[in-house]
Amino acid sequence: MAEQSNLDEITTFLNDKFSGETEYLQATHEVLQDIVPIYNANAHYKAFDIVRRLCLAERIINFTVSWMNSEGNIEVNQGWRVQHNSAMGPYKGGLRFHPTVNLSVLKFLAFEQCFKNALTGLPMGGGKGGSDFNPKGRSDRDIMLFCQAFMRELQRHIGANTDVPAGDINVGAREIGYLYGEYRRLNNKFEGVLTGKGLEFGGSYVRTEATGFGLIYFLNAVCQYKKTDLKGKTVTVSGAGNVALHAALKAVEKGAKVISLSNSRGLLHSESGLSDKNLRWAIENHASSENILYDMAEQNMGAWVADKKPWHLKCDIALPCATQNELQEEDANALLNNGCKMVLEGANMPCTTDAQKQFFDAKITYVPGKASNAGGVALSGLEMGQNAMFNQRDASALDEQLCSIMNSIHERCVIEGKREDGYVDYMKGANIAAFRRLADAMLAQGV
Numbered sequence: 496m497a498e499q500s501n502l503d504e505i506t507t508f509l510n511d512k513f514s515g516e517t518e519y520l521q522a523t524h525e526v527l528q529d530i531v532p533i534y535n536a537n538a539h540y541k542a543f544d545i546v547r548r549l550c551l552a553e554r555i556i557n558f559t560v561s562w563m564n565s566e567g568n569i570e571v572n573q574g575w576r577v578q579h580n581s582a583m584g585p586y587k588g589g590l591r592f593h594p595t596v597n598l599s600v601l602k603f604l605a606f607e608q609c610f611k612n613a614l615t616g617l618p619m620g621g622g623k624g625g626s627d628f629n630p631k632g633r634s635d636r637d638i639m640l641f642c643q644a645f646m647r648e649l650q651r652h653i654g655a656n657t658d659v660p661a662g663d664i665n666v667g668a669r670e671i672g673y674l675y676g677e678y679r680r681l682n683n684k685f686e687g688v689l690t691g692k693g694l695e696f697g698g699s700y701v702r703t704e705a706t707g708f709g710l711i712y713f714l715n716a717v718c719q720y721k722k723t724d725l726k727g728k729t730v731t732v733s734g735a736g737n738v739a740l741h742a743a744l745k746a747v748e749k750g751a752k753v754i755s756l757s758n759s760r761g762l763l764h765s766e767s768g769l770s771d772k773n774l775r776w777a778i779e780n781h782a783s784s785e786n787i788l789y790d791m792a793e794q795n796m797g798a799w800v801a802d803k804k805p806w807h808l809k810c811d812i813a814l815p816c817a818t819q820n821e822l823q824e825e826d827a828n829a830l831l832n833n834g835c836k837m838v839l840e841g842a843n844m845p846c847t848t849d850a851q852k853q854f855f856d857a858k859i860t861y862v863p864g865k866a867s868n869a870g871g872v873a874l875s876g877l878e879m880g881q882n883a884m885f886n887q888r889d890a891s892a893l894d895e896q897l898c899s900i901m902n903s904i905h906e907r908c909v910i911e912g913k914r915e916d917g918y919v920d921y922m923k924g925a926n927i928a929a930f931r932r933l934a935d936a937m938l939a940q941g942v
Protein backbone atom coordinates (compact mmCIF):
# COMPACT_ATOMS: atom_id res chain seq x y z
CA MET A 496 0.00 0.00 0.00
CA ALA A 497 1.37 3.45 -0.88
CA GLU A 498 2.47 5.72 1.93
CA GLN A 499 -0.47 7.70 3.28
CA SER A 500 -0.52 11.36 2.30
CA ASN A 501 -1.64 14.11 4.65
CA LEU A 502 -3.38 17.33 3.74
CA ASP A 503 -0.46 19.63 4.66
CA GLU A 504 1.74 17.66 2.32
CA ILE A 505 -0.87 18.00 -0.46
CA THR A 506 -1.16 21.74 0.13
CA THR A 507 2.62 22.11 -0.15
CA PHE A 508 2.63 19.93 -3.26
CA LEU A 509 0.00 22.14 -4.95
CA ASN A 510 1.70 25.37 -3.87
CA ASP A 511 5.05 24.22 -5.25
CA LYS A 512 3.74 22.77 -8.48
CA PHE A 513 1.29 25.52 -9.41
CA SER A 514 2.77 28.56 -7.68
CA GLY A 515 1.55 31.14 -10.23
CA GLU A 516 -2.01 29.83 -10.42
CA THR A 517 -3.55 32.00 -7.72
CA GLU A 518 -7.25 31.37 -8.39
CA TYR A 519 -6.75 27.60 -8.62
CA LEU A 520 -4.78 27.56 -5.36
CA GLN A 521 -7.42 29.77 -3.68
CA ALA A 522 -10.20 27.34 -4.65
CA THR A 523 -8.31 24.20 -3.61
CA HIS A 524 -7.13 25.65 -0.27
CA GLU A 525 -10.69 26.59 0.63
CA VAL A 526 -11.80 22.99 0.24
CA LEU A 527 -8.72 21.42 1.84
CA GLN A 528 -9.11 23.36 5.08
CA ASP A 529 -12.73 22.24 5.45
CA ILE A 530 -12.32 18.54 4.78
CA VAL A 531 -9.50 17.85 7.28
CA PRO A 532 -11.67 15.97 9.82
CA ILE A 533 -13.41 13.82 7.19
CA TYR A 534 -10.13 13.03 5.51
CA ASN A 535 -8.42 12.10 8.77
CA ALA A 536 -11.34 9.94 9.82
CA ASN A 537 -11.29 7.77 6.69
CA ALA A 538 -8.18 5.67 6.16
CA HIS A 539 -9.30 4.71 2.63
CA TYR A 540 -9.30 8.34 1.48
CA LYS A 541 -5.69 8.61 2.60
CA ALA A 542 -4.60 5.24 1.32
CA PHE A 543 -5.95 5.93 -2.16
CA ASP A 544 -4.67 9.51 -2.23
CA ILE A 545 -8.19 10.67 -3.05
CA VAL A 546 -7.62 14.34 -2.25
CA ARG A 547 -4.54 14.84 -4.42
CA ARG A 548 -6.31 13.04 -7.27
CA LEU A 549 -9.41 15.17 -6.76
CA CYS A 550 -7.38 18.40 -6.87
CA LEU A 551 -5.68 17.52 -10.15
CA ALA A 552 -7.51 17.69 -13.48
CA GLU A 553 -7.83 14.37 -15.27
CA ARG A 554 -7.10 16.08 -18.58
CA ILE A 555 -6.41 19.60 -19.81
CA ILE A 556 -6.77 20.41 -23.48
CA ASN A 557 -5.14 23.57 -24.84
CA PHE A 558 -5.55 24.58 -28.46
CA THR A 559 -5.02 27.50 -30.77
CA VAL A 560 -8.01 29.01 -32.53
CA SER A 561 -6.82 30.56 -35.80
CA TRP A 562 -9.69 32.16 -37.66
CA MET A 563 -10.49 34.69 -40.34
CA ASN A 564 -12.73 37.53 -39.19
CA SER A 565 -15.47 39.17 -41.25
CA GLU A 566 -13.01 41.72 -42.66
CA GLY A 567 -10.70 39.00 -43.94
CA ASN A 568 -8.08 39.47 -41.22
CA ILE A 569 -6.50 36.55 -39.39
CA GLU A 570 -6.93 36.42 -35.63
CA VAL A 571 -5.33 33.96 -33.24
CA ASN A 572 -6.74 33.03 -29.81
CA GLN A 573 -6.13 30.40 -27.19
CA GLY A 574 -8.79 27.85 -26.25
CA TRP A 575 -8.95 25.41 -23.33
CA ARG A 576 -11.11 22.65 -21.91
CA VAL A 577 -10.29 21.48 -18.40
CA GLN A 578 -11.80 18.00 -17.94
CA HIS A 579 -11.40 17.89 -14.20
CA ASN A 580 -13.18 14.85 -12.83
CA SER A 581 -15.55 12.33 -14.41
CA ALA A 582 -16.15 9.94 -11.49
CA MET A 583 -19.76 11.07 -11.17
CA GLY A 584 -20.68 11.46 -14.85
CA PRO A 585 -19.68 13.22 -18.08
CA TYR A 586 -17.54 16.34 -17.57
CA LYS A 587 -20.00 19.22 -17.25
CA GLY A 588 -19.46 22.97 -17.00
CA GLY A 589 -19.55 26.18 -18.95
CA LEU A 590 -17.42 27.97 -21.52
CA ARG A 591 -16.18 31.50 -20.86
CA PHE A 592 -15.00 33.97 -23.50
CA HIS A 593 -13.12 36.85 -21.86
CA PRO A 594 -9.66 38.39 -22.23
CA THR A 595 -8.88 37.51 -18.58
CA VAL A 596 -9.40 33.77 -19.21
CA ASN A 597 -6.26 31.77 -18.47
CA LEU A 598 -5.46 28.31 -17.19
CA SER A 599 -5.55 29.25 -13.50
CA VAL A 600 -9.05 30.72 -13.86
CA LEU A 601 -10.37 27.71 -15.79
CA LYS A 602 -8.75 25.24 -13.39
CA PHE A 603 -10.38 26.93 -10.39
CA LEU A 604 -13.74 26.96 -12.16
CA ALA A 605 -13.45 23.30 -13.19
CA PHE A 606 -12.45 22.26 -9.66
CA GLU A 607 -15.37 24.17 -8.12
CA GLN A 608 -17.70 22.74 -10.73
CA CYS A 609 -17.04 19.17 -9.55
CA PHE A 610 -18.17 20.08 -6.03
CA LYS A 611 -21.17 22.04 -7.26
CA ASN A 612 -22.29 19.26 -9.58
CA ALA A 613 -21.93 16.71 -6.78
CA LEU A 614 -24.25 18.82 -4.63
CA THR A 615 -27.03 18.72 -7.24
CA GLY A 616 -27.35 14.95 -6.77
CA LEU A 617 -27.33 14.46 -10.57
CA PRO A 618 -24.81 12.25 -12.39
CA MET A 619 -22.40 14.90 -13.67
CA GLY A 620 -18.63 15.22 -13.46
CA GLY A 621 -16.95 18.62 -13.60
CA GLY A 622 -15.18 20.63 -16.27
CA LYS A 623 -14.83 24.16 -17.62
CA GLY A 624 -13.42 25.76 -20.71
CA GLY A 625 -13.18 28.89 -22.76
CA SER A 626 -11.01 31.30 -24.62
CA ASP A 627 -9.19 34.60 -24.21
CA PHE A 628 -11.29 35.92 -27.13
CA ASN A 629 -12.94 39.24 -26.25
CA PRO A 630 -16.44 39.37 -27.80
CA LYS A 631 -17.16 42.94 -26.60
CA GLY A 632 -17.85 45.29 -29.49
CA ARG A 633 -17.58 42.53 -32.12
CA SER A 634 -20.14 42.06 -34.88
CA ASP A 635 -22.58 39.18 -34.82
CA ARG A 636 -20.74 37.74 -37.84
CA ASP A 637 -17.40 37.79 -35.99
CA ILE A 638 -19.00 36.06 -33.02
CA MET A 639 -20.32 33.34 -35.32
CA LEU A 640 -16.99 32.91 -37.10
CA PHE A 641 -15.12 32.66 -33.82
CA CYS A 642 -17.59 30.17 -32.30
CA GLN A 643 -17.32 27.99 -35.39
CA ALA A 644 -13.52 28.01 -35.33
CA PHE A 645 -13.50 27.27 -31.59
CA MET A 646 -15.86 24.32 -32.08
CA ARG A 647 -13.86 22.92 -35.01
CA GLU A 648 -11.19 22.01 -32.47
CA LEU A 649 -13.31 21.43 -29.35
CA GLN A 650 -15.68 18.98 -31.10
CA ARG A 651 -13.14 16.17 -31.11
CA HIS A 652 -12.96 16.24 -27.28
CA ILE A 653 -16.65 16.39 -26.31
CA GLY A 654 -19.84 14.33 -26.67
CA ALA A 655 -23.21 13.77 -24.97
CA ASN A 656 -21.73 11.07 -22.72
CA THR A 657 -18.18 12.42 -22.54
CA ASP A 658 -18.14 16.15 -21.91
CA VAL A 659 -21.10 18.53 -22.16
CA PRO A 660 -20.19 22.24 -22.14
CA ALA A 661 -22.65 25.11 -21.57
CA GLY A 662 -22.50 28.91 -21.28
CA ASP A 663 -20.72 31.16 -18.79
CA ILE A 664 -19.51 34.77 -19.01
CA ASN A 665 -20.10 36.09 -22.56
CA VAL A 666 -21.39 32.73 -23.75
CA GLY A 667 -25.18 32.88 -23.88
CA ALA A 668 -27.96 31.56 -26.11
CA ARG A 669 -26.52 33.11 -29.29
CA GLU A 670 -23.06 31.60 -28.82
CA ILE A 671 -24.43 28.19 -27.79
CA GLY A 672 -26.51 28.20 -31.00
CA TYR A 673 -23.46 28.88 -33.20
CA LEU A 674 -21.34 26.33 -31.31
CA TYR A 675 -24.06 23.70 -31.53
CA GLY A 676 -24.64 24.28 -35.24
CA GLU A 677 -20.97 23.73 -36.01
CA TYR A 678 -20.83 20.56 -33.87
CA ARG A 679 -23.91 19.16 -35.62
CA ARG A 680 -22.58 19.90 -39.11
CA LEU A 681 -19.19 18.34 -38.39
CA ASN A 682 -20.51 15.24 -36.64
CA ASN A 683 -23.73 14.67 -38.56
CA LYS A 684 -25.41 14.04 -35.23
CA PHE A 685 -28.17 15.66 -33.22
CA GLU A 686 -27.21 14.95 -29.61
CA GLY A 687 -27.21 16.68 -26.23
CA VAL A 688 -23.58 17.75 -26.47
CA LEU A 689 -24.20 21.29 -25.17
CA THR A 690 -26.78 22.64 -22.74
CA GLY A 691 -28.42 26.04 -22.83
CA LYS A 692 -29.56 25.31 -26.38
CA GLY A 693 -32.51 27.07 -28.01
CA LEU A 694 -35.92 25.62 -27.22
CA GLU A 695 -36.36 24.68 -30.89
CA PHE A 696 -33.32 22.39 -30.97
CA GLY A 697 -33.18 20.41 -27.75
CA GLY A 698 -33.00 23.19 -25.19
CA SER A 699 -34.83 23.08 -21.89
CA TYR A 700 -37.36 25.48 -20.46
CA VAL A 701 -36.04 27.30 -17.36
CA ARG A 702 -32.30 26.78 -18.18
CA THR A 703 -31.85 30.49 -18.96
CA GLU A 704 -33.42 31.56 -15.68
CA ALA A 705 -32.13 28.69 -13.54
CA THR A 706 -28.94 30.08 -11.98
CA GLY A 707 -30.52 33.35 -10.85
CA PHE A 708 -33.84 31.80 -9.85
CA GLY A 709 -32.03 28.97 -8.04
CA LEU A 710 -30.00 31.51 -6.07
CA ILE A 711 -33.22 33.09 -4.79
CA TYR A 712 -34.74 29.68 -4.01
CA PHE A 713 -31.66 28.99 -1.90
CA LEU A 714 -31.98 32.43 -0.27
CA ASN A 715 -35.61 31.65 0.47
CA ALA A 716 -34.56 28.38 2.13
CA VAL A 717 -32.05 30.32 4.28
CA CYS A 718 -34.76 32.82 5.24
CA GLN A 719 -37.16 30.02 6.18
CA TYR A 720 -34.47 28.30 8.21
CA LYS A 721 -33.75 31.56 10.04
CA LYS A 722 -37.49 32.17 10.48
CA THR A 723 -37.42 35.40 8.53
CA ASP A 724 -38.89 36.54 5.22
CA LEU A 725 -37.35 37.84 2.03
CA LYS A 726 -40.34 40.15 1.64
CA GLY A 727 -39.38 43.74 2.44
CA LYS A 728 -35.61 43.07 2.58
CA THR A 729 -33.22 45.39 0.75
CA VAL A 730 -30.91 43.53 -1.63
CA THR A 731 -27.79 44.66 -3.51
CA VAL A 732 -26.85 42.72 -6.64
CA SER A 733 -23.62 43.03 -8.64
CA GLY A 734 -23.35 42.09 -12.30
CA ALA A 735 -25.82 42.76 -15.08
CA GLY A 736 -25.77 39.52 -17.02
CA ASN A 737 -27.76 36.31 -17.03
CA VAL A 738 -27.30 35.43 -13.37
CA ALA A 739 -27.65 38.94 -11.90
CA LEU A 740 -30.78 39.88 -13.86
CA HIS A 741 -32.68 36.66 -13.19
CA ALA A 742 -31.72 36.72 -9.50
CA ALA A 743 -32.91 40.33 -9.25
CA LEU A 744 -36.17 39.50 -11.04
CA LYS A 745 -36.98 36.53 -8.78
CA ALA A 746 -36.03 38.53 -5.65
CA VAL A 747 -38.44 41.30 -6.70
CA GLU A 748 -41.15 38.70 -7.39
CA LYS A 749 -40.64 37.48 -3.81
CA GLY A 750 -41.19 41.00 -2.48
CA ALA A 751 -37.59 42.13 -1.92
CA LYS A 752 -36.32 45.59 -2.87
CA VAL A 753 -33.37 45.30 -5.30
CA ILE A 754 -31.41 48.53 -5.32
CA SER A 755 -28.43 47.81 -7.58
CA LEU A 756 -26.90 46.12 -10.59
CA SER A 757 -23.32 46.67 -11.77
CA ASN A 758 -20.70 45.96 -14.40
CA SER A 759 -16.97 46.55 -14.71
CA ARG A 760 -17.62 50.20 -15.60
CA GLY A 761 -19.91 51.15 -12.72
CA LEU A 762 -23.19 50.82 -10.92
CA LEU A 763 -26.90 51.36 -11.44
CA HIS A 764 -28.43 52.57 -8.17
CA SER A 765 -32.19 52.58 -7.74
CA GLU A 766 -33.07 54.01 -4.33
CA SER A 767 -36.73 53.01 -4.56
CA GLY A 768 -35.93 49.56 -5.99
CA LEU A 769 -36.01 48.16 -9.51
CA SER A 770 -39.40 46.96 -10.76
CA ASP A 771 -40.03 43.63 -12.45
CA LYS A 772 -40.83 45.64 -15.58
CA ASN A 773 -37.36 47.27 -15.47
CA LEU A 774 -35.73 43.88 -15.05
CA ARG A 775 -37.71 42.17 -17.80
CA TRP A 776 -36.69 44.98 -20.14
CA ALA A 777 -33.03 44.49 -19.16
CA ILE A 778 -33.28 40.71 -19.67
CA GLU A 779 -34.73 41.29 -23.12
CA ASN A 780 -32.07 43.81 -24.17
CA HIS A 781 -28.81 43.15 -22.31
CA ALA A 782 -27.25 40.86 -24.91
CA SER A 783 -27.51 43.49 -27.63
CA SER A 784 -26.55 46.54 -25.54
CA GLU A 785 -23.10 48.09 -25.14
CA ASN A 786 -23.94 49.03 -21.53
CA ILE A 787 -27.40 47.94 -20.41
CA LEU A 788 -27.07 49.80 -17.08
CA TYR A 789 -26.36 53.05 -18.83
CA ASP A 790 -29.41 52.47 -21.03
CA MET A 791 -31.52 51.78 -17.93
CA ALA A 792 -30.31 55.01 -16.29
CA GLU A 793 -31.23 56.92 -19.46
CA GLN A 794 -34.78 55.59 -19.03
CA ASN A 795 -34.87 56.77 -15.38
CA MET A 796 -34.76 53.24 -13.94
CA GLY A 797 -31.96 54.34 -11.59
CA ALA A 798 -28.84 56.50 -11.38
CA TRP A 799 -25.64 55.54 -13.19
CA VAL A 800 -22.56 55.87 -10.92
CA ALA A 801 -19.30 55.33 -12.81
CA ASP A 802 -16.43 53.31 -11.31
CA LYS A 803 -18.32 52.19 -8.19
CA LYS A 804 -19.25 48.78 -6.82
CA PRO A 805 -22.56 48.28 -4.95
CA TRP A 806 -21.08 47.15 -1.64
CA HIS A 807 -21.12 50.58 0.06
CA LEU A 808 -24.93 50.73 -0.25
CA LYS A 809 -27.00 49.92 2.85
CA CYS A 810 -28.66 46.52 2.46
CA ASP A 811 -29.84 43.42 4.33
CA ILE A 812 -28.64 40.94 1.73
CA ALA A 813 -25.81 41.09 -0.84
CA LEU A 814 -25.71 38.91 -3.96
CA PRO A 815 -22.40 39.12 -5.86
CA CYS A 816 -23.26 37.85 -9.36
CA ALA A 817 -20.48 39.19 -11.63
CA THR A 818 -17.08 37.48 -11.42
CA GLN A 819 -14.36 35.98 -9.23
CA ASN A 820 -12.79 38.05 -6.43
CA GLU A 821 -15.01 41.06 -7.12
CA LEU A 822 -15.88 41.47 -3.41
CA GLN A 823 -12.80 42.22 -1.33
CA GLU A 824 -12.02 42.77 2.34
CA GLU A 825 -12.88 46.49 2.33
CA ASP A 826 -16.15 45.74 0.54
CA ALA A 827 -16.98 43.11 3.16
CA ASN A 828 -16.31 45.63 5.92
CA ALA A 829 -18.51 48.22 4.21
CA LEU A 830 -21.35 45.69 3.99
CA LEU A 831 -20.98 44.70 7.65
CA ASN A 832 -20.81 48.32 8.82
CA ASN A 833 -24.08 48.92 7.01
CA GLY A 834 -25.82 46.01 8.72
CA CYS A 835 -25.79 43.40 5.92
CA LYS A 836 -26.79 40.02 7.37
CA MET A 837 -26.49 37.62 4.44
CA VAL A 838 -24.16 37.20 1.48
CA LEU A 839 -25.04 34.56 -1.11
CA GLU A 840 -22.81 34.10 -4.13
CA GLY A 841 -24.39 34.00 -7.59
CA ALA A 842 -21.00 34.17 -9.31
CA ASN A 843 -18.22 31.62 -8.87
CA MET A 844 -15.86 32.58 -6.01
CA PRO A 845 -16.73 36.31 -6.05
CA CYS A 846 -15.60 36.84 -2.44
CA THR A 847 -11.87 36.85 -1.69
CA THR A 848 -10.54 34.75 1.19
CA ASP A 849 -10.12 37.93 3.27
CA ALA A 850 -13.72 38.97 2.60
CA GLN A 851 -14.98 35.50 3.60
CA LYS A 852 -13.03 35.78 6.86
CA GLN A 853 -14.82 39.05 7.71
CA PHE A 854 -18.19 37.36 7.19
CA PHE A 855 -17.26 34.35 9.33
CA ASP A 856 -15.83 36.55 12.09
CA ALA A 857 -19.05 38.58 12.13
CA LYS A 858 -21.05 35.32 12.02
CA ILE A 859 -23.35 36.49 9.27
CA THR A 860 -24.77 34.02 6.76
CA TYR A 861 -22.31 33.45 3.94
CA VAL A 862 -23.10 30.92 1.18
CA PRO A 863 -20.48 29.96 -1.44
CA GLY A 864 -21.45 29.84 -5.10
CA LYS A 865 -20.89 26.10 -5.40
CA ALA A 866 -24.04 25.71 -3.27
CA SER A 867 -26.10 28.81 -4.06
CA ASN A 868 -25.51 29.05 -7.82
CA ALA A 869 -25.86 25.31 -8.51
CA GLY A 870 -29.31 25.82 -10.04
CA GLY A 871 -27.87 26.53 -13.48
CA VAL A 872 -25.96 23.33 -13.83
CA ALA A 873 -28.79 21.41 -12.16
CA LEU A 874 -31.13 22.53 -14.92
CA SER A 875 -28.41 21.63 -17.43
CA GLY A 876 -28.48 18.13 -15.95
CA LEU A 877 -32.24 18.07 -16.51
CA GLU A 878 -31.68 19.27 -20.10
CA MET A 879 -29.30 16.32 -20.63
CA GLY A 880 -31.98 13.98 -19.30
CA GLN A 881 -34.57 15.42 -21.70
CA ASN A 882 -32.16 15.08 -24.63
CA ALA A 883 -31.44 11.45 -23.73
CA MET A 884 -35.18 10.74 -23.61
CA PHE A 885 -35.89 12.80 -26.75
CA ASN A 886 -38.54 14.83 -24.94
CA GLN A 887 -39.20 18.34 -23.60
CA ARG A 888 -40.71 18.86 -20.18
CA ASP A 889 -42.94 21.77 -19.27
CA ALA A 890 -41.65 24.86 -17.53
CA SER A 891 -43.63 24.64 -14.31
CA ALA A 892 -42.50 21.07 -13.52
CA LEU A 893 -38.87 22.05 -14.17
CA ASP A 894 -39.13 25.17 -12.01
CA GLU A 895 -40.58 23.06 -9.21
CA GLN A 896 -37.76 20.54 -9.52
CA LEU A 897 -35.17 23.36 -9.51
CA CYS A 898 -36.66 24.68 -6.28
CA SER A 899 -36.62 21.24 -4.71
CA ILE A 900 -32.95 20.67 -5.72
CA MET A 901 -31.95 24.03 -4.16
CA ASN A 902 -33.86 23.15 -0.97
CA SER A 903 -32.11 19.82 -0.74
CA ILE A 904 -28.66 21.42 -1.26
CA HIS A 905 -29.57 23.82 1.55
CA GLU A 906 -30.55 20.92 3.78
CA ARG A 907 -27.28 19.07 3.15
CA CYS A 908 -25.24 22.21 3.87
CA VAL A 909 -27.05 22.58 7.20
CA ILE A 910 -26.51 18.92 8.15
CA GLU A 911 -22.78 19.08 7.43
CA GLY A 912 -22.12 22.70 8.37
CA LYS A 913 -24.06 23.37 11.58
CA ARG A 914 -21.81 24.19 14.54
CA GLU A 915 -22.55 23.47 18.18
CA ASP A 916 -23.59 27.09 18.80
CA GLY A 917 -26.15 26.81 15.96
CA TYR A 918 -24.22 28.89 13.41
CA VAL A 919 -24.36 27.31 9.94
CA ASP A 920 -21.04 27.37 8.11
CA TYR A 921 -22.43 26.89 4.60
CA MET A 922 -18.97 26.77 3.07
CA LYS A 923 -17.91 23.86 5.24
CA GLY A 924 -21.29 22.20 4.76
CA ALA A 925 -21.06 22.44 0.97
CA ASN A 926 -17.43 21.32 0.84
CA ILE A 927 -17.98 18.31 3.06
CA ALA A 928 -21.27 17.18 1.50
CA ALA A 929 -19.78 17.37 -2.01
CA PHE A 930 -16.46 15.82 -0.99
CA ARG A 931 -18.14 12.75 0.50
CA ARG A 932 -19.98 12.00 -2.75
CA LEU A 933 -16.98 12.65 -4.98
CA ALA A 934 -14.54 10.73 -2.81
CA ASP A 935 -16.87 7.74 -2.47
CA ALA A 936 -17.48 7.65 -6.24
CA MET A 937 -13.73 7.69 -6.84
CA LEU A 938 -13.03 5.02 -4.22
CA ALA A 939 -15.70 2.72 -5.62
CA GLN A 940 -14.18 2.87 -9.10
CA GLY A 941 -10.64 1.92 -8.11
CA VAL A 942 -7.40 3.50 -9.26
Ligand SMILES: NC(=O)C1=CN([C@@H]2O[C@H](COP(=O)(O)OP(=O)(O)OC[C@H]3O[C@@H](n4cnc5c(N)ncnc54)[C@H](O)[C@@H]3O)[C@@H](O)[C@H]2O)C=CC1
Pocket residue numbers: 662663664665666667706734735736737738739757758759760816817818819821841842843868869871872
Ligand atom coordinates in the same frame (compact mmCIF):
# COMPACT_ATOMS: atom_id res chain seq x y z
N1 LIG B 1 -24.62 31.41 -16.57
C1 LIG B 1 -24.74 30.44 -15.66
O1 LIG B 1 -25.60 29.56 -15.76
C2 LIG B 1 -23.84 30.41 -14.49
C3 LIG B 1 -22.94 31.42 -14.23
N2 LIG B 1 -22.21 31.42 -13.08
C4 LIG B 1 -21.28 32.49 -12.76
O2 LIG B 1 -22.01 33.71 -12.61
C5 LIG B 1 -21.17 34.82 -12.99
C6 LIG B 1 -21.87 35.65 -14.04
O3 LIG B 1 -22.09 34.84 -15.18
P1 LIG B 1 -23.21 35.18 -16.27
O4 LIG B 1 -24.24 36.05 -15.67
O5 LIG B 1 -23.58 33.91 -16.90
O6 LIG B 1 -22.35 35.98 -17.32
P2 LIG B 1 -22.80 37.19 -18.26
O7 LIG B 1 -21.77 37.28 -19.30
O8 LIG B 1 -24.21 37.06 -18.65
O9 LIG B 1 -22.68 38.42 -17.25
C7 LIG B 1 -21.51 38.75 -16.59
C8 LIG B 1 -21.72 40.09 -15.93
O10 LIG B 1 -20.65 40.39 -15.06
C9 LIG B 1 -20.13 41.67 -15.37
N3 LIG B 1 -18.70 41.67 -15.09
C10 LIG B 1 -17.76 40.93 -15.70
N4 LIG B 1 -16.55 41.23 -15.17
C11 LIG B 1 -16.78 42.15 -14.21
C12 LIG B 1 -15.97 42.84 -13.29
N5 LIG B 1 -14.64 42.65 -13.27
N6 LIG B 1 -16.55 43.71 -12.42
C13 LIG B 1 -17.89 43.90 -12.45
N7 LIG B 1 -18.71 43.29 -13.30
C14 LIG B 1 -18.16 42.43 -14.16
C15 LIG B 1 -20.41 41.87 -16.84
O11 LIG B 1 -20.45 43.23 -17.17
C16 LIG B 1 -21.77 41.23 -16.96
O12 LIG B 1 -22.76 42.13 -16.57
C17 LIG B 1 -19.83 34.19 -13.39
O13 LIG B 1 -19.00 34.13 -12.26
C18 LIG B 1 -20.23 32.79 -13.82
O14 LIG B 1 -19.13 31.89 -13.73
C19 LIG B 1 -22.38 30.44 -12.15
C20 LIG B 1 -23.24 29.42 -12.34
C21 LIG B 1 -23.96 29.27 -13.59
Ligand SMILES: O=C(O)CCC(=O)C(=O)O
Pocket residue numbers: 587588589590608611659660661662663690843868869871872873875
Ligand atom coordinates in the same frame (compact mmCIF):
# COMPACT_ATOMS: atom_id res chain seq x y z
O1 LIG C 1 -24.75 24.51 -17.03
C1 LIG C 1 -23.61 24.14 -17.02
O2 LIG C 1 -23.18 23.11 -17.50
C2 LIG C 1 -22.51 24.98 -16.41
C3 LIG C 1 -22.90 26.12 -15.58
C4 LIG C 1 -21.64 26.73 -15.06
O3 LIG C 1 -20.73 26.98 -15.83
C5 LIG C 1 -21.48 26.94 -13.66
O4 LIG C 1 -22.22 26.36 -12.88
O5 LIG C 1 -20.56 27.68 -13.27
